[in-house]
Amino acid sequence: MKERNSKQKLIAIAIGAAVLLNIPILETVNKKILVFGFPLLYFYVFLIWMVLIVLLYRLAHQKSK
């Protein structure tokens, strides 16, 4: 049950990240603006990337318990 549950979460995370890191959402951040000194597009992509890592980290450690 738990195994199944975390599998579903993993798939959901993959789909979510794939949608967030693709057109059309990328278009909305494709602007020549700096955020905290970083270009918005890069800032957004790396932010999503980091969130993904945090989620995967939490899921991996929750599973190992």
Added chain:
Amino acid sequence: MSPAVVIISSIVYLGILFLIAFRAQKNPRKSTSIQSAWIYALSMGVYCTAWTYYGSVGKASRDGIDFLAVYIGPTLMAPVWWIVLRKIIRIAQVQRITTIADFISSRYGKNISLGSIVTVFCFIGIIPYIALQLKAISESFEIITSQSTAQTFSGSILKDTSFYVVIIMAIFTLLFGTRKIETTERHQGMMSAIAFESIVKLVAFLVIGFFLVYYAFDGFGDLFNQALANENTSKLLLMPEKSGYREWFWITILSALAFTLLPRQFQVNVVENTNENHIKTATWVFPTYLLLINLFVLPVAIGGIILSKGEAYNADYFLLHIPMMFDQNLLALFIFIGGISAATSMIVVETMALSTMFSNNLLIPFIVGNDRLKMKYGKHLSAITIWSRRLSIVFILLLAYWYYHRLDQYYSLVSIGLISFISVAQFAPALIGGIFWKKGTRKGAIAGILIGFAIWFYTLVIPSLLGNSAFGQDLLENGLFGWSALRPQALFGLEGFSPISHAMFWSMFWNIIAYITVSFNSTQNNVERNQSEVFVDIFKYSAIYENTIVLKGKASVPDVIKTLSQFFGEDRSAQVIRLFAKKYDIDISDPTNIADPRIIAYAERLLGGVIGSASARMMMSSAVVEDDVRIDEVVSIVRESQQLLIANRELTRKSVELKNALDELEVVNIKLQENDQIKDDFLSTVTHELRTPITSIRALNEILFDNPDLETEDRQHYLGIVIKETERLSRLISQVLDLERYESGRQKLTLNRCTAFELIHDSVEAVNQLIVEQKITLDIIDNTNDIELIADKDKMIQVFLNLLSNALKFVESGDGKITVRAEVVASFMMFEIIDNGKGIEEEFQKMIFEKFFQAKNQLMRKPKGTGLGLAICKKILDLHKGKIEVESQPGIGSTFRFYVPLYLDQKIKEDNNSIE
């Protein structure tokens, strides 16, 4: 910087690598589970080659964010590794698969042609990629030693840097990649070295990133503000205008596939995985690794452009140029070492994987499949395997070297990588379909791969090879035979795509269509169906796999050992088989016997680990007279053996239970039969007992009826008898009912306090008349001191009356003597009724408490009574938790003794507790 310093540093670095690999190889068990999980995750970093290291910066300096797509792809795959990668790992481990070619050929019936196709295509696709690494090393060497970067290949080969790179790489790979013949045995040493290299290249990249951002510039804000102000660099902050998102989308998918399918990734991700749980660590460690190594790519690209101030530096090597601009030679050297680490890790793992494919999927099947060659070389297969692997490593590197000098002018650094990616992506439908879709057939897989590869070649390779020639120009503009639908870069009129997205889309499109439609229109043979079953349902089968039958055939155990001994040596083969037989309790003592199918299957898998599954199958089937196996047979065998163990245990348990139940049943049955008999006896006795008084009543009534003028005296006499018999009848009936109540347990006691005196007095009162009439002496001895007992008074009196009337029946009138005695014995009150009647034979003493005992023993002259009295007494005392016994000597008299507990209420309570 002087070449000598650079060369010495490089050799020292490679020496360190050797040392790490050597130590890890020597003490493979030293690393803890967490360590090996991290080694696993970091060794995945072999994905980041020199192309990533140097080329990403070059790509970013031209197209901005596009370079990231190659790393976003694997990152997006990471969450589903636990589902997809784990399945591939499990299949590879169970089937002892060591390469991607082996994996695909195994899935589709251990087919040799499929394995060869995959191998050849891997070679075609990957060798340019290896060449790319050689190019990166020699070019970076030329930059750091400030030599000409011109690509002229003139003069002696001995002056060429990349040639030495090839030699060193060959030695390194030979030392750690082909030490053992069994490729299923992991290369822990090499993996530790690869993980170390991953760290080196990451640290090098981070160091140069920090140097640039915080030394050359004043932090990220400064860098990007300058970038915004510059027209050349400000466009890099956005998605490239032309086909940006489309490219991004397709490259994301492409790189996600390549991450699983590249031979080196298959080696690292699948073959070198020692524990499935390591995937969990890799799932977050590897995306983190990719994020970190890409963090400074854009800043370095932008910084490089700004710092070069219009001078023509090769953007691919900004990483080296930047520290050199600031005269940071040591930093430059470190960056160079980082580049070496990126290139060497890729070269070593990739050539090793390719060499295994070469020996297992091309050479050995060729030798084994050819009778003449097999006769000639069959005995040396083991040596041939390992030497062909070693030679092919050298061959691959030389091929890459040749390619680098001959053809690299057609490609930029980055495009070679992506072209390789698309070539291996052609295996995706066959592989992904193979592990999730049972219906995929060998023909479908071959069709898909062939057509995908043809499109790859036509749309990517041809334009690069011929792009500069007149024919090539014509082909690109007007298409093959002048058909514009066949333009290599605008196939079927698809325009506006970059060559990479274009090739990716069309090759995958036709590949998938061919795979699916051909699969639907072709059938699988037995082996194929068996394999598809095992691959798709691997988690169901892996636990019991060693017991499943793959090859059903006839061979003796010595034959099997002989086949194995070509690779493992005679002694070891025999030992391995003996151990396996012992583990599964298979008898192999008789050499003439046909070997157990499990042994054959096991031997095949052992061979598969050495020479690949397709070759192993050929080897085994030459030793085995193969029967045709039907798939349903195999599947049912697999399922049966899975359930057999469980069922067996269950069966044993059940049969024991059953036996116990049977025994019990038998006892119950005997008892039942007895009860039935007793019931019958009881009924016949009761009816008999009822008939006697009824007969006499009827006879007497008839006399009275027939003789109305009978003497009053006689009439009185007869009527008296009738009344007596009627009384007896009603007594009998009430006693039968009584007994029935006792036996069914419906009789309840009404407890009250009473003394022995009361009981005896009340009872004697009732029979006093008879005693007086029969002139019988009655003595009462009461030693109870009026101690009270708790009992059902009426029932106790019934016991007394029964016993007293019995005594009265058996004593002679006149000199008869009856003694009633009461005494307290422990917690019981004991009563005795002693008579001097004729007594009871010893053999009958135990039986007199059974109902109708008198009736059953017609020898005893029956005096009076129903024959139920003593039975009822016993029931009453049972209810009181007391007991009754008899002592008697024929001719002298009888003593009926019974015990009643003093505190019956307490005793009942105790009994209830003990039950609870």
